[in-house]
Amino acid sequence: MNDERLLLAHGGGGRLSRELLRDVFLPRFRSGILARLEDAAVLEAPGERLAFTTDSYVVHPLFFPGGDIGRLAVFGTINDLAVMGAVPRYLSCGFILEEGFERAVLERILDSMRGAATEADVEVVTGDTKVVERGKADGLFLNTAGIGAVPRGVELGADRIRPGDKVLLSGGLGEHGLAVLTQREGLKFRSEIRSDCAPIHRLCADLLRASAPGGIRFFRDPTRGGLAATLNEAAAGRPWGIRIEEEAIPLREDVRGLCEILGLDPLHIANEGKLVAVAAPGEADRILQAMRANPLGARGAIIGEVVEKPAGRVVLRSAVGGLRILDLPAGEPLPRIC
Amino acid sequence: MCLAVPMRLVEICGNLGTVELEGVRRTVSLDLLEGPAVGDYVIVHAGFAIERLDPGEARKTLDLFRELEGAAGGP
Amino acid sequence: MRFLGEFRDPGRLRAAREALRRAAEGLPFTTLMEVCGTHTMNAFRFGLRGMLPPNVRLLSGPGCPVCVTPNDYLDRAIALARRQDTLVATFGDLMRVPGSRSSLERERAAGADVRVVYSPRDALEFARREAGKKVLFLGVGFETTAPLVASTVLEARASGTVNFLVLVGHKLVPPALEALLEARNGGLHGFLLPGHVSAVIGADAYRPLARDRGIPCVIAGFEPLDMIQGIVLLLEQVRARTAEVRNQYARVVTPGGNRRAREVLERVFEPCDADWRGLGRIPLSGLRLRPEFREHDAEAVLPAEGLEPPREHPGCRCGEVLQGLVVPPECPLFGRACRPDTPAGACMVSSEGTCAAYYKYGKDHFADE
Numbered sequence: 097m098n099d100e101r102l103l104l105a106h107g108g109g110g111r112l113s114r115e116l117l118r119d120v121f122l123p124r125f126r127s128g129i130l131a132r133l134e135d136a137a138v139l140e141a142p143g144e145r146l147a148f149t150t151d152s153y154v155v156h157p158l159f160f161p162g163g164d165i166g167r168l169a170v171f172g173t174i175n176d177l178a179v180m181g182a183v184p185r186y187l188s189c190g191f192i193l194e195e196g197f198e199r200a201v202l203e204r205i206l207d208s209m210r211g212a213a214t215e216a217d218v219e220v221v222t223g224d225t226k227v228v229e230r231g232k233a234d235g236l237f238l239n240t241a242g243i244g245a246v247p248r249g250v251e252l253g254a255d256r257i258r259p260g261d262k263v264l265l266s267g268g269l270g271e272h273g274l275a276v277l278t279q280r281e282g283l284k285f286r287s288e289i290r291s292d293c294a295p296i297h298r299l300c301a302d303l304l305r306a307s308a309p310g311g312i313r314f315f316r317d318p319t320r321g322g323l324a325a326t327l328n329e330a331a332a333g334r335p336w337g338i339r340i341e342e343e344a345i346p347l348r349e350d351v352r353g354l355c356e357i358l359g360l361d362p363l364h365i366a367n368e369g370k371l372v373a374v375a376a377p378g379e380a381d382r383i384l385q386a387m388r389a390n391p392l393g394a395r396g397a398i399i400g401e402v403v404e405k406p407a408g409r410v411v412l413r414s415a416v417g418g419l420r421i422l423d424l425p426a427g428e429p430l431p432r433i434c
Numbered sequence: 435m436c437l438a439v440p441m442r443l444v445e446i447c448g449n450l451g452t453v454e455l456e457g458v459r460r461t462v463s464l465d466l467l468e469g470p471a472v473g474d475y476v477i478v479h480a481g482f483a484i485e486r487l488d489p490g491e492a493r494k495t496l497d498l499f500r501e502l503e504g505a506a507g508g509p
Numbered sequence: 510m511r512f513l514g515e516f517r518d519p520g521r522l523r524a525a526r527e528a529l530r531r532a533a534e535g536l537p538f539t540t541l542m543e544v545c546g547t548h549t550m551n552a553f554r555f556g557l558r559g560m561l562p563p564n565v566r567l568l569s570g571p572g573c574p575v576c577v578t579p580n581d582y583l584d585r586a587i588a589l590a591r592r593q594d595t596l597v598a599t600f601g602d603l604m605r606v607p608g609s610r611s612s613l614e615r616e617r618a619a620g621a622d623v624r625v626v627y628s629p630r631d632a633l634e635f636a637r638r639e640a641g642k643k644v645l646f647l648g649v650g651f652e653t654t655a656p657l658v659a660s661t662v663l664e665a666r667a668s669g670t671v672n673f674l675v676l677v678g679h680k681l682v683p684p685a686l687e688a689l690l691e692a693r694n695g696g697l698h699g700f701l702l703p704g705h706v707s708a709v710i711g712a713d714a715y716r717p718l719a720r721d722r723g724i725p726c727v728i729a730g731f732e733p734l735d736m737i738q739g740i741v742l743l744l745e746q747v748r749a750r751t752a753e754v755r756n757q758y759a760r761v762v763t764p765g766g767n768r769r770a771r772e773v774l775e776r777v778f779e780p781c782d783a784d785w786r787g788l789g790r791i792p793l794s795g796l797r798l799r800p801e802f803r804e805h806d807a808e809a810v811l812p813a814e815g816l817e818p819p820r821e822h823p824g825c826r827c828g829e830v831l832q833g834l835v836v837p838p839e840c841p842l843f844g845r846a847c848r849p850d851t852p853a854g855a856c857m858v859s860s861e862g863t864c865a866a867y868y869k870y871g872k873d874h875f876a877d878e
Contacts, residue, residue: 101615101618101619102618103614103615103618104614104617104618105614105850110850111849111850112850281631282598282624282625282626282627282631282632282634282635283626283627283631284460284461284627284631285458285459285460286458286459286460287457287458287459288457289458349456349457349510350456350457350458352456352510353439353455353456353457353458353510354455354456354458356439356455356510356513357439357441357455357458357460357478358627359437359601414554414555414556415517415519416517416519416522416555416556416557416733417519417522417556417560418555418556418557418558418559418560419556419559420553420554420556420869421869423849423868423869426605426849426850427605427614427850430601430602430604430625431600431601431625431627432437432600432601432602433437433479433480433600433601433602433650433654434436434437434546434547434550434573434600434602434650436545436546436547436548436651436653436703436704436705436706436731437547438653438705439513440511440512440513442511455510455511456510462628463630463657463660465660465664465773466656466657466660466767466769466770466773467767467769468768468769475511475512477705477708477761479653479654479657479705480600480627480628480629480654480657481627481628481629481630481631481657482628482630482656482657482660484653484656484657484705484708484709484767484770485708485709485761485762485767485770486761487512487760487761488759488760488761489760491759491760492512492515492760494759495516495730495734495735495738495757495758495759495760496515496516496521496734498525498738499521499524499525499527499528499738499741500524502524502525502527502528503520503521503523503524
């Protein structure tokens with residue numbers, strides 16, 4: 097990597113993000129647990145296994161249809177614990193505020209975080225606050241870390257996936273990313289699209305309860321980089337690949353429309369309340385039923401399966417019948433004219 | 435440079451109009467269209483309506499190979 | 510989605526594919542070219558290439574305005590972005606295109622005020638709000654986009670928004686088609702023409718080309734049904750040995766095109782010679798602002814400091830790819846030094862560059878099973 101400076105794309109969840117992790121961070125923090133690059137680290141502690149994760153939130157604008165940075169920070173960290181099979185319990189939050197930030201806005205964000213924590217039944221137990229000079233923090237940078245316990249017998253990971261397994265998705269793609277994008281000046285589209293920001297830990301617990309032991313191989317929440325990034329991260333370097341059916345993917349009509357207008361691919365856009373689950377073929381239908389029985393999974397569907405070829409890649413069968421590669425997005429989704 | 439989509443013109447206000455596709459709306463310029471009417475479908479490119487869509491011609495295009503629809507084999 | 514979904518209907522597509530099979534039967538090896546980035550992208554997005562019969566080949570020509578925009582345009586945009594007093598507003602397509610040494614994305618990382626807009630009118634809005642800055646809109650695109658920019662310049666003039674400037678890089682399609690045929694010297698049996706450029710210039714604009722060069726032309730829309738029908742109509746002409754302009758996209762394209770859009774374009778712009786990546790200089794194939802709009806012309810008003818001579822990436826074969834002389838995998842950089850996140854040339858970084866489409870949508874073994 098010969099960029100002297102970081103690009104926005106290095107934080108975008110796509111290829112450049114991966115490379116930054118692999119080339120700059122991992123070699124310095126020598127940890128086998130870290131190197132697995134899962135959404136939370138599962139740690140042995142006397143008598144149990146803990147899941148531990150952290151995330152930073154730099155979203156702009158701070159408030160958007162369906163949520164705000166505070167709500168996002170609470171649910172995002174809960175979701176990273178949830179997809180490792182953990183029951184989220186405790187959060188920390190660290191604030192870096194820019195000098196001049198309005199107190200009333202801070203209070204609104206904190207109220208939102210309190211509401212989110214209550215809704216999700218977790219507790220914010222520690223935190224930190226710093227204020228930096230005007231111009232150094234773009235309003236607010238928020239970090240949350242979370243910890244939860246992984247019940248005995250729950251083992252999830254991409255290394256458990258096998259050809260023949262089914263891929264499930266809990267609902268419509270692209271809503272969070274578009275809700276935030278439509279607030280950017282220079283775009284000015286009016287729509288009902290709202291962020292899908294939500295805590296998915298109860299959905300995960302429902303699915304684990306509904307399946308036989310080992311029936312669920314893997315969970316992930318498709319955040320930045322979208323479904324394409326999530327599936328590619330799972331498949332990279334594996335002796336299997338993933339094939340998904342474009343027609344099976346749930347999508348709101350207005351999301352579909354806005355993507356057509358802007359030339360965006362809904363599979364590259366961030367989600368904040370969706371779950372991807374990979375299940376053993378014999379369990380898939382039962383898990384789908386459990387998914388649909390939960391309000392957050394009402395539009396759930398089986399969207400594809402794990403295949404032997406092409407290994408390490410993700411392919412998509414288009415609604416029109418042709419097959420194509422679904423790659424990691426290059427960077428942030430950009431509206432285009434071409 | 436050809437990315438443009440058909441949207442319905444739902445409101446006109448002088449030289450500007452509101453277009454809609456699947457519940458998504460935006461204000462666009464009608465400066466390049468002559469005599470647009472509410473209810474027209476227009477092709478929208480980069481914030482401008484650049485042409486009207488003719489539903490009659492659309493129908494003809496859709497029916498072009500109609501006689502083959504039964505004749506075709508599998509997908 | 511109205512007027513989109515129907516053109517993706519599986520039943521109609523099956524019928525169209527059957528028509529395609531019949532239209533190609535018994536023909537000698539036929540090479541067709543599409544000259545629109547959106548056609549390139551959609552052919553791959555919908556998996557159309559895999560549906561073509563083995564004796565039909567569809568090449569991607571110079572249809573992406575980003576691909577044909579040479580390095581010196583990008584270099585100038587970058588030099589202007591580095592000024593403290595400018596705000597560069599651009600379509601998203603240009604953000605990652607590599608110039609000789611940098612890109613707009615990198616310049617933004619280094620502190621330049623570069624913003625992506627959906628419409629040139631949004632850039633005009635910035636200019637109204639930020640009176641202290643010179644707002645520089647990057648005017649690229651073919652005849653689909655140039656009238657919009659012209660309309661916006663007129664609006665800027667009418668509202669006295671003197672800090673709204675355009676760095677003009679617009680290009681024209683018909684002269685490029687001529688130059689392409691000249692450069693290739695045969696071996697091309699038909700053009701699939703860009704639907705939205707044609708909506709502006711009209712189907713009749715291509716008649717001299719079809720007649721004088723004896724090449725079949727079909728104007729096609731962008732949905733899968735449109736593109737398959739367009740190819741069928743070309744193959745029918747190949748079989749009948751006719752060389753006419755046929756209009757598959759009649760729901761939008763008329764013989765005379767959009768006269769009003771052309772009037773607006775001609776009021777603000779005039780033709781000029783232009784450099785195309787790969788094709789070189791083509792006479793009267795570009796646009797520039799007329800002298801009376803000089804105050805909105807970025808090139809006239811803003812000196813570009815520190816502008817070095819442009820240079821291409823050694824080994825980059827974008828030029829030949831754009832002429833359809835080479836397919837992306839034949840370029841030594843393809844998939845190695847040149848990938849979507851580390852592009853060497855514009856064909857890879859542009860969302861509709863031929864190389865990006867090949868890379869993203871896969872090579873032959875992902876063709877239809």
